[in-house]
Amino acid sequence: MKRISILGATGSIGRQTLDIVRQHPDKFKVAALVGQKNVAALAAAALEFQPDFVAIADGNAYPELKAALRGMQVEIAAGEGAAVEAARYDADICMAAIVGIAGLPSTLAAIEQGKTVALANKEALVCAGPLMINAAKKSGAKILPVDSEHNAIFQVLEQDNQKQVQKIILTASGGPFRNWPQEKIQTATRAAALDHPNWSMGEKITIDSATMMNKGLEFIEAHYLFDMPPDQIEILVHPQSIIHSMVAYQDGSILAQLGPPDMRVPIGYCLGYPRRLALNTASLDFTAIKNLSFEPPDDLRFPALGLARSALAAGQIMPTALNAANEVAVAAFLADKISFGRITEIIDGAMQRIENAPQNTIQELLAADLAARQIAEGLI
Ligand code: NAD
Numbered sequence: 431m432k433r434i435s436i437l438g439a440t441g442s443i444g445r446q447t448l449d450i451v452r453q454h455p456d457k458f459k460v461a462a463l464v465g466q467k468n469v470a471a472l473a474a475a476a477l478e479f480q481p482d483f484v485a486i487a488d489g490n491a492y493p494e495l496k497a498a499l500r501g502m503q504v505e506i507a508a509g510e511g512a513a514v515e516a517a518r519y520d521a522d523i524c525m526a527a528i529v530g531i532a533g534l535p536s537t538l539a540a541i542e543q544g545k546t547v548a549l550a551n552k553e554a555l556v557c558a559g560p561l562m563i564n565a566a567k568k569s570g571a572k573i574l575p576v577d578s579e580h581n582a583i584f585q586v587l588e589q590d591n592q593k594q595v596q597k598i599i600l601t602a603s604g605g606p607f608r609n610w611p612q613e614k615i616q617t618a619t620r621a622a623a624l625d626h627p628n629w630s631m632g633e634k635i636t637i638d639s640a641t642m643m644n645k646g647l648e649f650i651e652a653h654y655l656f657d658m659p660p661d662q663i664e665i666l667v668h669p670q671s672i673i674h675s676m677v678a679y680q681d682g683s684i685l686a687q688l689g690p691p692d693m694r695v696p697i698g699y700c701l702g703y704p705r706r707l708a709l710n711t712a713s714l715d716f717t718a719i720k721n722l723s724f725e726p727p728d729d730l731r732f733p734a735l736g737l738a739r740s741a742l743a744a745g746q747i748m749p750t751a752l753n754a755a756n757e758v759a760v761a762a763f764l765a766d767k768i769s770f771g772r773i774t775e776i777i778d779g780a781m782q783r784i785e786n787a788p789q790n791t792i793q794e795l796l797a798a799d800l801a802a803r804q805i806a807e808g809l810i
């Protein structure tokens with residue numbers, strides 16, 4: 431029986447994680463659940479899965495959550511610090527599925543505790559890559575990638591042949607605007623941007639997929655997770671999202687992981703690791719797949735890729751600034767305050783205006799995050 435805590439339990443990844451737990455009640459016991467403010471969803475999950483600890487980030491929601499869980503044997507925490515408390519709670523696996531840098535403190539806390547961390551919260555790694563990797567080395571925590579591409583790479587990366595890797599090939603669906611002309615992308619509506627062709631996900635990552643900043647963040651994520659130099663990470667658009675990523679070796683072999691576009695596959699891989707679980711996911715019908723196609727990404731129509739590459743090349747606080755400006759710009763787009771085209775312009779503007787500086791501590795990281803947010807807000 432593995433004890434599992436879920437940070438971001440009410441979100442897209444959180445709910446799919448609970449779905450796997452539901453399929454394997456003999457293998458998993460939910461230890462702690464964390465949500466932001468949706469009391470009804472969090473309480474429903476708590477009543478079904480009977481965790482020992484429930485945390486809600488919005489302190490004002492405490493009375494309502496307490497009332498909803500009346501009669502249940504459970505510890506309840508609320509407000510700032512509640513997610514970190516949940517991350518430290520006794521568990522074997524911690525699913526880090528809070529969206530954005532808001533997930534960093536709890537994700538890092540789980541790593542520092544030496545837990546096995548199933549990492550969906552890519553923004554935390556983008557901002558705090560070296561800090562998180564070093565903390566994991568120190569505590570012995572395992573970081574298992576949930577992101578489908580990194581999970582695919584993790585599955586086909588041969589331990590004994592790490593030095594023989596020629597390159598990592600990160601696949602990208604290309605998002606809803608893959609075939610759109612540049613002028614049309616600039617003024618794309620919120621509804622069009624939220625209409626992803628292959629995946630159903632939270633709103634923020636869906637917009638990131640439309641700008642392709644998601645692939646930019648994943649490029650940085652791959653660099654840190656697999657200790658791979660940027661020039662050995664290739665981005666390849668593959669619209670069908672069947673090949674989830676590949677590793678090319680020096681002998682000419684390329685290993686790929688394939689599957690239906692269903693996040694429960696990589697989530698289940700992390701929960702079961704090192705064993706594979708039986709899951710009720712659809713299996714691939716090769717005779718129904720007419721075509722697997724590939725094309726290079728278009729840096730002109732999707733400037734986010736270039737911005738992420740330069741943030742990683744510049745290093746220090748720049749990936750944190752990139753992420754912060756992206757979070758601010760995406761929120762503004764979702765609130766109908768800016769056009770789609772302005773998202774990457776604001777990130778570019780923020781990166782040009784902020785002065786790069788060392789980032790060796792969490793304090794320096796948080797200061798950079800705040801500064802980049804203020805600059806981005808100013809540009810809106
Ligand atoms: P979502 O918006 O559906 O869910 C986010 C979750 O985080 C919710 O449970 C919400 O309550 C919680 N949350 C948000 N802010 C919080 C805060 N300040 N404190 C505590 N909890 C907070 O997002 P999602 O699509 O599930 O994505 C979660 C993470 O997984 C993101 O980092 C995303 O990039 C990554 N990811 C998601 C998918 C996917 O298919 N959804 C795929 C790959 C990676």
Ligand code: MG
Pocket residue numbers: 577578579648
């Ligand atoms: Mg992904």
